[in-house]
Amino acid sequence: MAPPRIPTIDLSPFFHPDGGSQERKAEAVHAINQACLEYGFFQIINHGLPEELMTRALKLSEAFLNYPMEEKLEAKPAGVGLGDRMPAGYAKQPDHSVDKNEYLLMLPPELGLNVYPNSPPEFKDVLEQVFGNLVKTGLVVETILNECLDLPSNFLQECSPDRSWDLMVALRYYPAEEEGENGLIEHEDGNIFTFVFQDDAGGLEVLKGGEWIPVVPTPGSIIVNVSDILQVWTNNIFKSATHRVIRKKGRSRYSYAFFFNADGDQWIEPLLQFTSGRGEPPKYRGFYCKEYQQLRLRNKTHPPSKPEDIVTIKHYAI
Ligand SMILES: O=C(O)CCC(=O)C(=O)O
Numbered sequence: 001m002a003p004p005r006i007p008t009i010d011l012s013p014f015f016h017p018d019g020g021s022q023e024r025k026a027e028a029v030h031a032i033n034q035a036c037l038e039y040g041f042f043q044i045i046n047h048g049l050p051e052e053l054m055t056r057a058l059k060l061s062e063a064f065l066n067y068p069m070e071e072k073l074e075a076k077p078a079g080v081g082l083g084d085r086m087p088a089g090y091a092k093q094p095d096h097s098v099d100k101n102e103y104l105l106m107l108p109p110e111l112g113l114n115v116y117p118n119s120p121p122e123f124k125d126v127l128e129q130v131f132g133n134l135v136k137t138g139l140v141v142e143t144i145l146n147e148c149l150d151l152p153s154n155f156l157q158e159c160s161p162d163r164s165w166d167l168m169v170a171l172r173y174y175p176a177e178e179e180g181e182n183g184l185i186e187h188e189d190g191n192i193f194t195f196v197f198q199d200d201a202g203g204l205e206v207l208k209g210g211e212w213i214p215v216v217p218t219p220g221s222i223i224v225n226v227s228d229i230l231q232v233w234t235n236n237i238f239k240s241a242t243h244r245v246i247r248k249k250g251r252s253r254y255s256y257a258f259f260f261n262a263d264g265d266q267w268i269e270p271l272l273q274f275t276s277g278r279g280e281p282p283k284y285r286g287f288y289c290k291e292y293q294q295l296r297l298r299n300k301t302h303p304p305s306k307p308e309d310i311v312t313i314k315h316y317a318i
């Protein structure tokens with residue numbers, strides 16, 4: 001039997017110039033709700049990001065990440081930044097890391113903190129276009145999630161209105177070696193939700209019911225995964241999906257991940273709608289978003305020797 005495929009949902013009614021059919025919007029909301037309950041993972045098509053731009057972005061990141069190291073290091077983090085956040089620029093996982101990838105990390109362009117490669121010359125412009133489009137798509141997905149969760153319109157947007165904590169990475173996973181195929185160890189993401197688009201190499205997998213389901217590359221589609229903040233806000237109604245990347249032999253894999261994030265200074269706790277509103281005790285104690293981000297960053301910079309000491313959202317579980 002073929003392995004199950006994560007659901008694909010058409011968002012075109014939400015991008016329709018005349019407002020889109022209510023019936024088709026309701027169908028999409030229903031499908032996304034089911035996907036968030038069952039998988040915490042789904043793909044979207046007709047999501048506002050032109051396929052041609054996605055292809056171009058993947059080709060440009062491939063070109064840049066194949067440059068000699070000296071050239072890539074011209075885009076290394078400048079060492080100035082906002083302190084609490086991941087530094088913008090090119091970085092490679094240290095050799096001892098279990099994760100075998102390199103990436104270019106980008107913060108919202110308006111912060112003025114990005115370190116862009118000079119070459120390929122059109123890369124900066126394409127990165128900024130992709131970033132800007134994904135912010136817009138993220139706001140549409142928030143609108144859909146409000147409906148899924150029976151929240152007033154704009155509720156999630158108002159929970160965390162500051163978009164300056166979003167970030168994007170253009171990634172390259174190296175070809176698998178004889179002794180290892182891990183590209184990115186199994187994990188959940190620490191933000192609200194994540195968008196991923198990938199080339200045709202494959203390797204992204206999501207855990208469902210104890211089985212790893214491959215996310216089959218579909219040109220033009222964006223993968224969406226529910227992340228920890230949404231899990232906390234919904235008091236575990238929507239689960240942050242566990243996922244990983246497995247490397248193939250003989251070829252690199254290129255992808256983009258965009259982390260739609262809450263404001264670092266935001267106090268995060270289960271929403272009343274999903275606790276007292278339903279007679280349920282909160283499953284998490286509250287925390288400042290940036291405190292959690294810093295603990296997660298520390299997992300990477302100072303990896304604990306025991307895997308059980310890695311900080312995950314369980315750190316705040318009651
Ligand atoms: O590259 C991918 O497909 C997934 C990336 C990812 O899961 C992450 O960066 O958290």
Ligand SMILES: [Fe+2]
Nearest residue numbers: 187188189243
């Ligand atoms: Fe992830």
